[in-house]
Amino acid sequence: MKRTKFFFVAMIFIFCAALIGCGDSSTSTSQRSVAICFPNTTPSWQRNGDSLKKMLEEENFSVNIQFAGDTEEQKQQVTEVIESKPSCIVIGAIDSAAFAEVLTQAKDFSIPVIAFDRIILNTDAVSYYASFDNDAIGEGMGLYFESALNLKNGGGPYNIELFAGGPSDNNAHIFFRQTMQILEPYFQSGQLICRSGQKDFDSCAVADWNSSNARPRIQKILADFYGEETLHAVLSPNDDIAGVIIDELQKAGKPNVLISGLDGDPAAFERIKSGTQTFTISKDPDTLTAKCVRMIKAVVEGTQPDINDVTTYNNGVITVPAYLCTPQIIDKTNVQ
Ligand code: BGC
Numbered sequence: 001m002k003r004t005k006f007f008f009v010a011m012i013f014i015f016c017a018a019l020i021g022c023g024d025s026s027t028s029t030s031q032r033s034v035a036i037c038f039p040n041t042t043p044s045w046q047r048n049g050d051s052l053k054k055m056l057e058e059e060n061f062s063v064n065i066q067f068a069g070d071t072e073e074q075k076q077q078v079t080e081v082i083e084s085k086p087s088c089i090v091i092g093a094i095d096s097a098a099f100a101e102v103l104t105q106a107k108d109f110s111i112p113v114i115a116f117d118r119i120i121l122n123t124d125a126v127s128y129y130a131s132f133d134n135d136a137i138g139e140g141m142g143l144y145f146e147s148a149l150n151l152k153n154g155g156g157p158y159n160i161e162l163f164a165g166g167p168s169d170n171n172a173h174i175f176f177r178q179t180m181q182i183l184e185p186y187f188q189s190g191q192l193i194c195r196s197g198q199k200d201f202d203s204c205a206v207a208d209w210n211s212s213n214a215r216p217r218i219q220k221i222l223a224d225f226y227g228e229e230t231l232h233a234v235l236s237p238n239d240d241i242a243g244v245i246i247d248e249l250q251k252a253g254k255p256n257v258l259i260s261g262l263d264g265d266p267a268a269f270e271r272i273k274s275g276t277q278t279f280t281i282s283k284d285p286d287t288l289t290a291k292c293v294r295m296i297k298a299v300v301e302g303t304q305p306d307i308n309d310v311t312t313y314n315n316g317v318i319t320v321p322a323y324l325c326t327p328q329i330i331d332k333t334n335v336q
Pocket residue numbers: 041042044045117118165169171172209238239262263283
């Protein structure tokens with residue numbers, strides 16, 4: 001009788017051990033799961049998402065990718081993915097400052113977070129930052145205008161209008177600040193003239209980087225200030241917004257305007273070829289996602305990520321170790 005009881009207890013023990021074993025194997029599956037939370041606001045995010053998902057799947061990660069149209073939706077998505085306890089979360093934040101509270105939960109669950117393209121502010125829950133050199137992007141735009149308008153050698157006066165990205169995105173501020181650092185002396189010298197007078201970030205910002213928000217502003221500027229006057233140049237913070245501005249320039253019969261862009265959207269390459277857009281600063285998604293995958297592997301597998309910047313991105317709480325990829329200027333000379 002005693003032996004039967006022992007046998008019975010032993011069987012229960014083995015059964016429980018097997019169940020725990022199953023639990024282990026499902027944990028190890030979730031240890032290779034990555035949640036990606038991106039905006040759906042511009043074509044470049046879709047390209048980045050597709051590229052990241054593909055590379056991660058090639059590395060045998062399971063991928064849950066979410067796209068959001070506004071901050072509230074994205075906060076909801078991030079909260080939900082934290083509950084599913086993936087081994088890593090990659091966030092392209094719609095609002096750089098909106099995630100501090102939501103991410104405390106990720107920290108409590110020890111889920112590493114990687115900021116993608118845009119830094120996440122005011123939290124120590126971010127492990128790494130994968131991006132392009134945002135200072136170089138803003139500077140590159142300014143230098144292109146300086147050179148194309150021959151400003152260093154006294155070129156001008158030229159009329160220019162300015163657009164900036166969405167105020168809730170930290171990058172938008174960096175791009176504009178860096179560009180204006182190059183251009184400001186030429187406004188002072190009178191070589192550049194902004195007839196609308198709208199030169200500060202807030203007046204130039206396009207809410208949420210949503211290109212349709214740029215349309216009424218360029219329409220009004222053209223109607224109010226450029227009926228007869230020539231508009232020589234427009235600073236556009238990305239390709240999507242450049243597309244809308246160029247559309248309005250054409251409707252207003254102003255085809256030869258020097259205009260910038262950012263991202264390297266296929267539509268921008270076509271406009272550069274046809275001569276309606278002057279240049280874009282291309283951010284190759286595969287270059288960035290390859291670095292991001294290295295970071296994900298580092299936090300999940302304990303390997304070494306590529307880091308090339310440990311000083312620039314203080315997010316208000318910590319300085320986030322970053323890899324900043326090099327963007328490339330594309331204009332009619334190299335668009336082919
Ligand atoms: C990115 C740009 C992008 C913009 C709009 C910025 O944070 O750096 O590449 O065009 O967001 O999505």
